Amino acid sequence: MRIFNSTVGRKLLMSISGQLLIIFVLIHLAGNSTIYFGWINAYAEHLHSMPPVVWVFRAIMLAIVGTHICYGVMLTLENKAANPTNYAVKRQLKASFASENMIWTGLLLAAFIVYHLLQFTVKVTPDVAWTANQAVVDVFKMVVTSFSNAAIVVVYALAMIMLFLHLSHGIPSFLQTMGWNNDKTIPVYGTAGKVISAFLMLAYISIPATILVGLLKL
Numbered sequence: 001m002r003i004f005n006s007t008v009g010r011k012l013l014m015s016i017s018g019q020l021l022i023i024f025v026l027i028h029l030a031g032n033s034t035i036y037f038g039w040i041n042a043y044a045e046h047l048h049s050m051p052p053v054v055w056v057f058r059a060i061m062l063a064i065v066g067t068h069i070c071y072g073v074m075l076t077l078e079n080k081a082a083n084p085t086n087y088a089v090k091r092q093l094k095a096s097f098a099s100e101n102m103i104w105t106g107l108l109l110a111a112f113i114v115y116h117l118l119q120f121t122v123k124v125t126p127d128v129a130w131t132a133n134q135a136v137v138d139v140f141k142m143v144v145t146s147f148s149n150a151a152i153v154v155v156y157a158l159a160m161i162m163l164f165l166h167l168s169h170g171i172p173s174f175l176q177t178m179g180w181n182n183d184k185t186i187p188v189y190g191t192a193g194k195v196i197s198a199f200l201m202l203a204y205i206s207i208p209a210t211i212l213v214g215l216l217k218l
Helices: 007-037 040-048 051-082 089-093 102-120 126-131 139-147 150-177 185-212
Strands: none
Touching: 007 040, 007 051, 007 150, 007 185, 040 051, 040 139, 051 102, 102 126, 102 139, 102 150, 126 139, 139 150, 139 185, 150 185
16 A cells, blocks of 8 residues: 555554554553552453453554554654754754654563563563462452562663653654644643653552552552
Protein backbone atom coordinates (compact mmCIF):
# COMPACT_ATOMS: atom_id res chain seq x y z
CA MET A 1 0.00 0.00 0.00
CA ARG A 2 1.15 3.55 -0.78
CA ILE A 3 0.74 4.69 2.84
CA PHE A 4 3.54 2.33 3.92
CA ASN A 5 5.93 3.76 1.35
CA SER A 6 5.56 7.46 2.17
CA THR A 7 7.11 9.36 5.06
CA VAL A 8 3.77 10.96 5.88
CA GLY A 9 2.08 7.57 5.93
CA ARG A 10 4.75 6.09 8.17
CA LYS A 11 4.47 9.04 10.58
CA LEU A 12 0.71 8.59 10.65
CA LEU A 13 0.96 4.88 11.43
CA MET A 14 3.54 5.49 14.14
CA SER A 15 1.42 8.24 15.72
CA ILE A 16 -1.83 6.25 15.66
CA SER A 17 -0.14 3.14 17.06
CA GLY A 18 1.39 5.32 19.76
CA GLN A 19 -1.98 6.72 20.80
CA LEU A 20 -3.45 3.22 20.93
CA LEU A 21 -0.62 2.31 23.28
CA ILE A 22 -1.47 5.31 25.48
CA ILE A 23 -5.04 4.00 25.73
CA PHE A 24 -3.60 0.66 26.83
CA VAL A 25 -1.39 2.41 29.40
CA LEU A 26 -4.50 4.07 30.86
CA ILE A 27 -6.45 0.78 30.94
CA HIS A 28 -3.49 -1.04 32.48
CA LEU A 29 -3.18 1.66 35.14
CA ALA A 30 -6.86 1.29 35.99
CA GLY A 31 -6.39 -2.47 36.38
CA ASN A 32 -3.25 -2.07 38.49
CA SER A 33 -4.97 0.48 40.72
CA THR A 34 -7.43 -2.16 41.92
CA ILE A 35 -4.65 -3.22 44.30
CA TYR A 36 -5.56 -0.22 46.47
CA PHE A 37 -9.08 -1.56 46.98
CA GLY A 38 -8.16 -5.23 47.44
CA TRP A 39 -9.67 -6.19 44.08
CA ILE A 40 -6.57 -7.13 42.13
CA ASN A 41 -6.96 -10.90 42.62
CA ALA A 42 -10.57 -10.74 41.47
CA TYR A 43 -9.52 -8.58 38.52
CA ALA A 44 -6.80 -11.05 37.52
CA GLU A 45 -9.14 -14.01 37.94
CA HIS A 46 -11.73 -12.32 35.73
CA LEU A 47 -9.13 -11.82 32.98
CA HIS A 48 -7.89 -15.41 33.24
CA SER A 49 -11.46 -16.68 32.90
CA MET A 50 -11.49 -15.41 29.29
CA PRO A 51 -8.35 -16.93 27.70
CA PRO A 52 -9.45 -16.47 24.04
CA VAL A 53 -10.16 -12.78 24.60
CA VAL A 54 -6.87 -12.29 26.47
CA TRP A 55 -4.80 -13.98 23.76
CA VAL A 56 -6.50 -12.06 20.95
CA PHE A 57 -5.88 -8.84 22.86
CA ARG A 58 -2.22 -9.79 23.39
CA ALA A 59 -1.80 -10.51 19.68
CA ILE A 60 -3.31 -7.13 18.76
CA MET A 61 -1.09 -5.33 21.28
CA LEU A 62 1.98 -7.15 19.94
CA ALA A 63 1.11 -5.97 16.42
CA ILE A 64 0.62 -2.39 17.63
CA VAL A 65 3.89 -2.38 19.58
CA GLY A 66 5.73 -3.90 16.61
CA THR A 67 4.28 -1.27 14.27
CA HIS A 68 5.24 1.58 16.59
CA ILE A 69 8.81 0.34 17.09
CA CYS A 70 9.34 -0.52 13.42
CA TYR A 71 8.20 2.83 12.07
CA GLY A 72 9.82 4.73 14.93
CA VAL A 73 13.25 3.26 14.11
CA MET A 74 12.67 3.66 10.38
CA LEU A 75 11.74 7.33 10.66
CA THR A 76 14.66 8.05 13.00
CA LEU A 77 17.11 6.58 10.52
CA GLU A 78 15.48 8.47 7.65
CA ASN A 79 15.67 11.76 9.55
CA LYS A 80 19.33 11.27 10.35
CA ALA A 81 20.11 10.45 6.73
CA ALA A 82 18.18 13.49 5.49
CA ASN A 83 19.68 16.00 7.94
CA PRO A 84 23.45 16.52 7.86
CA THR A 85 25.20 17.07 11.19
CA ASN A 86 25.88 20.74 10.50
CA TYR A 87 22.24 21.33 9.64
CA ALA A 88 19.21 21.86 11.85
CA VAL A 89 20.85 24.37 14.21
CA LYS A 90 17.68 26.43 14.03
CA ARG A 91 15.52 23.34 14.44
CA GLN A 92 17.39 22.25 17.54
CA LEU A 93 16.83 25.59 19.23
CA LYS A 94 13.25 24.43 19.84
CA ALA A 95 14.10 20.80 20.40
CA SER A 96 13.72 19.34 23.90
CA PHE A 97 15.63 16.52 25.56
CA ALA A 98 12.54 14.33 25.18
CA SER A 99 12.16 15.01 21.45
CA GLU A 100 15.86 14.45 20.74
CA ASN A 101 15.89 11.11 22.56
CA MET A 102 12.58 9.54 21.53
CA ILE A 103 14.31 6.55 19.96
CA TRP A 104 16.28 5.82 23.14
CA THR A 105 13.42 6.28 25.59
CA GLY A 106 11.31 4.11 23.29
CA LEU A 107 13.88 1.32 23.14
CA LEU A 108 14.42 1.43 26.90
CA LEU A 109 10.66 1.15 27.38
CA ALA A 110 10.58 -1.82 25.01
CA ALA A 111 13.30 -3.52 27.07
CA PHE A 112 11.34 -2.82 30.26
CA ILE A 113 8.16 -4.26 28.73
CA VAL A 114 10.03 -7.52 28.00
CA TYR A 115 11.26 -7.63 31.60
CA HIS A 116 7.79 -6.76 32.93
CA LEU A 117 6.20 -9.56 30.92
CA LEU A 118 8.82 -12.05 32.11
CA GLN A 119 8.14 -10.93 35.65
CA PHE A 120 4.36 -10.78 35.99
CA THR A 121 3.05 -12.67 32.94
CA VAL A 122 5.55 -15.47 32.29
CA LYS A 123 6.64 -15.42 35.96
CA VAL A 124 10.24 -16.52 35.46
CA THR A 125 12.13 -13.81 37.34
CA PRO A 126 13.58 -14.77 40.77
CA ASP A 127 11.18 -12.56 42.72
CA VAL A 128 8.14 -14.51 41.48
CA ALA A 129 9.70 -17.95 41.09
CA TRP A 130 7.62 -19.23 44.03
CA THR A 131 4.49 -18.95 41.84
CA ALA A 132 5.75 -21.50 39.29
CA ASN A 133 3.88 -24.51 40.68
CA GLN A 134 0.75 -22.73 41.86
CA ALA A 135 -2.48 -23.45 40.01
CA VAL A 136 -3.97 -20.15 41.15
CA VAL A 137 -1.51 -17.31 41.71
CA ASP A 138 -2.09 -14.83 44.51
CA VAL A 139 -1.49 -11.71 42.40
CA PHE A 140 -1.63 -9.37 45.39
CA LYS A 141 1.07 -11.37 47.19
CA MET A 142 3.16 -11.58 44.01
CA VAL A 143 3.07 -7.81 43.43
CA VAL A 144 3.74 -6.93 47.07
CA THR A 145 6.60 -9.44 47.29
CA SER A 146 8.21 -8.06 44.13
CA PHE A 147 7.92 -4.40 45.04
CA SER A 148 9.24 -5.00 48.53
CA ASN A 149 12.60 -5.23 46.76
CA ALA A 150 14.05 -1.71 46.47
CA ALA A 151 16.11 -2.60 43.37
CA ILE A 152 12.99 -3.69 41.48
CA VAL A 153 11.20 -0.50 42.51
CA VAL A 154 14.13 1.61 41.24
CA VAL A 155 14.05 -0.19 37.87
CA TYR A 156 10.30 0.33 37.68
CA ALA A 157 10.57 4.03 38.59
CA LEU A 158 13.30 4.62 35.98
CA ALA A 159 11.09 2.96 33.35
CA MET A 160 8.23 5.28 34.29
CA ILE A 161 10.53 8.29 33.90
CA MET A 162 11.29 7.01 30.39
CA LEU A 163 7.53 6.77 29.84
CA PHE A 164 7.13 10.39 30.95
CA LEU A 165 9.84 11.60 28.57
CA HIS A 166 8.47 9.56 25.67
CA LEU A 167 4.86 10.65 26.09
CA SER A 168 5.60 14.28 26.91
CA HIS A 169 6.80 14.63 23.33
CA GLY A 170 4.70 11.87 21.76
CA ILE A 171 1.30 13.29 22.72
CA PRO A 172 1.76 16.77 21.16
CA SER A 173 3.65 15.18 18.26
CA PHE A 174 0.59 13.04 17.48
CA LEU A 175 -1.60 16.14 17.35
CA GLN A 176 0.88 17.80 15.01
CA THR A 177 1.04 14.76 12.74
CA MET A 178 -2.76 14.73 12.53
CA GLY A 179 -2.76 18.45 11.66
CA TRP A 180 -4.81 19.36 14.72
CA ASN A 181 -2.59 22.16 16.02
CA ASN A 182 -1.57 25.69 15.12
CA ASP A 183 0.67 28.41 16.50
CA LYS A 184 -1.79 29.16 19.31
CA THR A 185 -2.44 25.58 20.38
CA ILE A 186 1.16 24.26 20.18
CA PRO A 187 2.11 25.59 23.66
CA VAL A 188 -1.19 24.35 25.11
CA TYR A 189 -0.73 20.87 23.66
CA GLY A 190 2.88 20.84 24.83
CA THR A 191 1.80 21.60 28.39
CA ALA A 192 -1.05 19.08 28.21
CA GLY A 193 1.39 16.41 27.04
CA LYS A 194 3.65 17.06 30.04
CA VAL A 195 0.74 17.09 32.51
CA ILE A 196 -0.75 13.83 31.21
CA SER A 197 2.67 12.18 31.10
CA ALA A 198 3.51 13.34 34.62
CA PHE A 199 0.18 12.01 35.91
CA LEU A 200 0.80 8.58 34.37
CA MET A 201 4.37 8.46 35.66
CA LEU A 202 3.39 9.37 39.23
CA ALA A 203 0.33 7.10 39.23
CA TYR A 204 2.36 4.09 38.11
CA ILE A 205 5.24 4.82 40.52
CA SER A 206 2.81 5.26 43.42
CA ILE A 207 2.00 1.53 43.50
CA PRO A 208 5.54 0.17 44.06
CA ALA A 209 6.40 3.19 46.24
CA THR A 210 3.37 2.56 48.47
CA ILE A 211 4.40 -1.08 48.84
CA LEU A 212 8.07 -0.27 49.49
CA VAL A 213 7.28 2.11 52.36
CA GLY A 214 4.92 -0.45 53.90
CA LEU A 215 1.55 1.21 53.33
CA LEU A 216 0.47 -1.80 51.25
CA LYS A 217 1.61 -5.09 52.75
CA LEU A 218 0.65 -8.73 53.11
